[in-house]
Amino acid sequence: MDFFQVFIELxxxxxxxxxxxxxxxxxxxxxxxxxxxxxGLEGKMLGAAFAAGCVAYITQSVxxxxxxxxxxxxxxxxxxxxxxxxxxxSQIVSGVAINFVVAGSTVILGEAWFRQGGRTPALSESGxxxxxxxxxxxxxxxxxxxxxxxxxxLSGHSPLTYLAFLMVPASWWILYxxxxxxxxxxxxxxxxxxxxxxxxxxxxxxxxxICCGILCGIAGAYLSLSAGxxxxxxxxxxxxxxxxxxxxxxxxxxxxxLFACLLFGFLDAFxxxxxxxxxxxxxxxxxxxMQALPYILTVILxxxxxxKAIPPKAxxxxxxxxx
Amino acid sequence: xSELAIELKGIDKSxxxxxxxxxxxxxxxxxxxxxxxxENGAGKSTLMSILYGFYQADHGDIVINGQTVNIRxxxxxxxxxxxxxxxxFMLVENFTVLENIMLGAEESQILNAxxxxxxxxxxxxxxxxxxxxxxxxxxxxxxxxIQQRVEILKALYRKADILILDEPTGVLTPAEADHLFRILGxxxxxxxxxxxxxxxxxxxxxxxxxxxxxxxGEMVATRTTSETSVEELAELMVGRRVLLRVExxxxxxxxxxxxVKNLTVRDSRGVTMVDDVSFDLRxxxxxxxxxxxxxxxxxxxxxxxxxxxxxxxxxxxxxxPVDVTGHADPAELRKCGLAHVPExxxxxxxxxKFEESENAILGYHDDPKYRKGLTLDVDAIxxxxxxxxxxxxxxxxxxxxxxxxxxxxxxxKIVLAREMERNPDVLIIGQPxxxxxxxxxxxxxxxxxxxRDQGKAVLLVSVELDEIRAxxxxxxxxxxxxxxxxxxxxxxxxxxxxxxxxxEGPKEAAE
Numbered sequence: 077m078d079f080f081q082v083f084i085e086l087x088x089x090x091x092x093x094x095x096x097x098x099x100x101x102x103x104x105x106x107x108x109x110x111x112x113x114x115x116g117l118e119g120k121m122l123g124a125a126f127a128a129g130c131v132a133y134i135t136q137s138v139x140x141x142x143x144x145x146x147x148x149x150x151x152x153x154x155x156x157x158x159x160x161x162x163x164x165x166s167q168i169v170s171g172v173a174i175n176f177v178v179a180g181s182t183v184i185l186g187e188a189w190f191r192q193g194g195r196t197p198a199l200s201e202s203g204x205x206x207x208x209x210x211x212x213x214x215x216x217x218x219x220x221x222x223x224x225x226x227x228x229x230l231s232g233h234s235p236l237t238y239l240a241f242l243m244v245p246a247s248w249w250i251l252y253x254x255x256x257x258x259x260x261x262x263x264x265x266x267x268x269x270x271x272x273x274x275x276x277x278x279x280x281x282x283x284x285x286i287c288c289g290i291l292c293g294i295a296g297a298y299l300s301l302s303a304g305x306x307x308x309x310x311x312x313x314x315x316x317x318x319x320x321x322x323x324x325x326x327x328x329x330x331x332x333x334l335f336a337c338l339l340f341g342f343l344d345a346f347x348x349x350x351x352x353x354x355x356x357x358x359x360x361x362x363x364x365x366m367q368a369l370p371y372i373l374t375v376i377l378x379x380x381x382x383x384k385a386i387p388p389k390a391x392x393x394x395x396x397x398x399x
Numbered sequence: 400x401s402e403l404a405i406e407l408k409g410i411d412k413s414x415x416x417x418x419x420x421x422x423x424x425x426x427x428x429x430x431x432x433x434x435x436x437x438e439n440g441a442g443k444s445t446l447m448s449i450l451y452g453f454y455q456a457d458h459g460d461i462v463i464n465g466q467t468v469n470i471r472x473x474x475x476x477x478x479x480x481x482x483x484x485x486x487x488f489m490l491v492e493n494f495t496v497l498e499n500i501m502l503g504a505e506e507s508q509i510l511n512a513x514x515x516x517x518x519x520x521x522x523x524x525x526x527x528x529x530x531x532x533x534x535x536x537x538x539x540x541x542x543x544x545i546q547q548r549v550e551i552l553k554a555l556y557r558k559a560d561i562l563i564l565d566e567p568t569g570v571l572t573p574a575e576a577d578h579l580f581r582i583l584g585x586x587x588x589x590x591x592x593x594x595x596x597x598x599x600x601x602x603x604x605x606x607x608x609x610x611x612x613x614x615x616g617e618m619v620a621t622r623t624t625s626e627t628s629v630e631e632l633a634e635l636m637v638g639r640r641v642l643l644r645v646e647x648x649x650x651x652x653x654x655x656x657x658x659v660k661n662l663t664v665r666d667s668r669g670v671t672m673v674d675d676v677s678f679d680l681r682x683x684x685x686x687x688x689x690x691x692x693x694x695x696x697x698x699x700x701x702x703x704x705x706x707x708x709x710x711x712x713x714x715x716x717x718x719x720p721v722d723v724t725g726h727a728d729p730a731e732l733r734k735c736g737l738a739h740v741p742e743x744x745x746x747x748x749x750x751x752k753f754e755e756s757e758n759a760i761l762g763y764h765d766d767p768k769y770r771k772g773l774t775l776d777v778d779a780i781x782x783x784x785x786x787x788x789x790x791x792x793x794x795x796x797x798x799x800x801x802x803x804x805x806x807x808x809x810x811x812k813i814v815l816a817r818e819m820e821r822n823p824d825v826l827i828i829g830q831p832x833x834x835x836x837x838x839x840x841x842x843x844x845x846x847x848x849x850x851r852d853q854g855k856a857v858l859l860v861s862v863e864l865d866e867i868r869a870x871x872x873x874x875x876x877x878x879x880x881x882x883x884x885x886x887x888x889x890x891x892x893x894x895x896x897x898x899x900x901x902x903e904g905p906k907e908a909a910e
Contacts, residue, residue: 261494262498265491268489269489272489274473
């Protein structure tokens with residue numbers, strides 16, 4: 077196979093694998109920029125994937141599945157919000173709790189409802205997002221380079237993938253060009269400034285958390301309705317944590333998030349493609365090592381290559397009026 | 400008699416068992432600068448927070464411009480024409496000036512439309528009040544004086560007629576403070592009403608038209624500034640006569656106890672904070688280090704006391720070299736006769752969750768006299784703590800009380816008692832009276848002079864220039880990490896102020 081074809085295929089699967097990462101990392105961006113750390117991205121995504129799988133199977137409607145995913149994820153976000161904003165609890169503990177509760181309850185409910193070992197039944201075509209083929213994708217398939225890029229890389233993705241990539245500039249615009257964004261960034265840096273300006277810190281943070289829930293919900297729906305055909309247990313497989321790592325790696329900036337997620341996605345795509353592949357000089361690399369590669373590189377990158385990532389100053393700290 | 404801008408009637412507020420404000424009545428005339436003075440914990444800030452809608456009073460009425468208003472949140476305060484400049488600035492540090500000013504007053508969902516308007520309005524305000532500031536500068540890159548100006552502009556942008564300033568000069572150089580007072584004078588000329596909260600008597604005398612004194616949650620008196628005196632106000636604040644001038648005799652400097660040569664210290668970001676500093680400290684003298692906060696004084700103290708590693712330079716303590724560039728051990732330094740009262744008592748000087756008696760031996764806890772077999776001799780520790788409590792008049796006199804429950808002044812006395820009673824040769828004191836009340840300040844100052852008269856070498860760092868001038872026998876001024884001059888304690892405030900601002904004095908220029 078010629079080199080360029082390999083590149084296109086690798087890029088294509090990078091885009092696919094990156095999609096949930098981008099959505100989840102943007103979700104984290106909204107809440108963390110507002111000063112609420114969220115380690116529960118993983119749990120929310122998993123819960124959303126499960127809800128999407130169930131509802132899409134029962135209703136046979138992909139959109140009902142997406143809606144259910146968003147609903148469940150927003151509800152979980154509100155639980156996190158209630159614990160960490162209203163009750164001023166530990167944001168880490170609340171996030172971890174959500175991860176555990178979801179990991180356990182999706183399996184139990186799945187087994188109780190469908191008796192397929194924690195899975196939801198496989199979805200038919202109507203229950204899944206079908207790929208969008210851009211116009212003339214087939215016609216230009218054989219045009220070298222440009223045609224290959226157009227039909228092989230740009231065309232043929234799930235609508236949610238296009239949405240995820242559109243959400244990057246959209247998130248930037250919301251955060252930097254709207255009143256809501258200005259206030260959201262302010263509340264993550266100095267909630268006192270927001271409070272004294274006559275804006276409710278609590279309500280603002282709740283709105284940020286809801287934004288997070290919506291995006292996590294779409295990420296979860298992507299997993300079970302687009303990448304897979306139904307929910308399988310633990311199907312997020314640490315993607316929420318990788319998204320969190322990407323968020324830090326990107327220093328909480330939308331544009332950087334895109335590149336960080338593409339990098340992590342590429343590592344994953346690379347590992348999948350070259351499983352059991354005999355490399356020149358090295359020979360066959362054990363599957364386990366290939367699978368661990370993205371995580372190992374994550375650790376190395378985060379430890380040494382990004383310089384100092386300065387988190388939002390008020391991040392992780394519940395707001396209490398000073399006395 | 401002109402009309403009233405603010406009238407408070409019977410304001411009462413409790414936090415749990417603490418009665419912060421007791422039946423407060425206050426009248427502030429329109430177009431005046433009205434001072435509110437009182438010790439820490441007298442309830443000034445609580446009262447202002449009620450006026451700004453941060454807290455709600457339990458009882459009482461607020462009348463603004465003749466109308467009773469219900470100020471249930473800062474929005475209502477802003478609507479009533481009240482603006483507040485907080486002691487700790489309420490600015491978003493990585494935002495620009497313009498973004499900070501717009502925050503909460505953006506006018507539309509999408510920023511762009513508002514930005515142009517805000518920029519124009521800001522220009523107008525700058526002109527009207529002579530408050531120049533670059534709208535696109537990022538806050539964290541601006542000096543504190545300018546940051547404060549942004550806070551004032553924020554209030555004016557929201558069309559405030561009444562401006563409350565809470566301890567506005569704490570972070571300013573004397574020159575910046577003077578500039579602020581000129582601005583306030585200008586605001587007054589434009590018909591604005593200014594409420595100035597402070598515990599500095601000098602400021603009250605310099606700028607206010609009227610002054611109200613608070614003590615222990617009550618409003619004890621209101622005076623016309625021109626008809627009162629510093630002594631009377633101090634007495635009203637504390638409730639007894641206070642000696643404002645520190646009385647001290649001639650210093651009798653003897654041998655060099657601490658010798659610092661070419662000390663250079665960098666902070667964690669690699670920025671040089673102390674730059675080639677050299678000085679000697681002799682037994683029986685107090686050397687004061689003056690400077691605006693953040694010019695390397697903190698790092699200097701930390702390096703000498705072994706908390707922070709220096710980049711280069713030497714320090715001799717009692718003639719013996721201290722490994723300041725390597726592993727200077729604070730415990731070892733203590734044994735060699737160095738005592739250190741850290742600037743930040745809450746984070747470095749005390750463990751607030753410990754009992755008083757535990758903090759009274761902190762750092763000296765491995766002394767055999769506190770030991771009984773394998774455990775601490777709690778009885779001996781408490782007995783000693785009680786002696787110190789008596790000697791330093793620490794209140795409440797309970798060695799088993801949690802340290803967090805003592806007031807700032809008493810916490811500071813706990814640290815001072817611990818360090819001074821070890822009979823050190825060299826005593827290093829950072830900010831001895833930060834957050835300490837007038838009454839306790841008098842006591843602490845007397846103790847420091849006593850230490851000197853006992854032949855101790857005292858190094859004093861303080862951002863309070865008055866304190867430096869009152870206590871020191873020699874004054875070193877630090878600016879941008881360097882010692883930019885040495886002056887006698889009778890140097891004028893203006894001269895020191897210029898040095899502190901980095902404007903070199905005529906002496907250095909001639910050299």
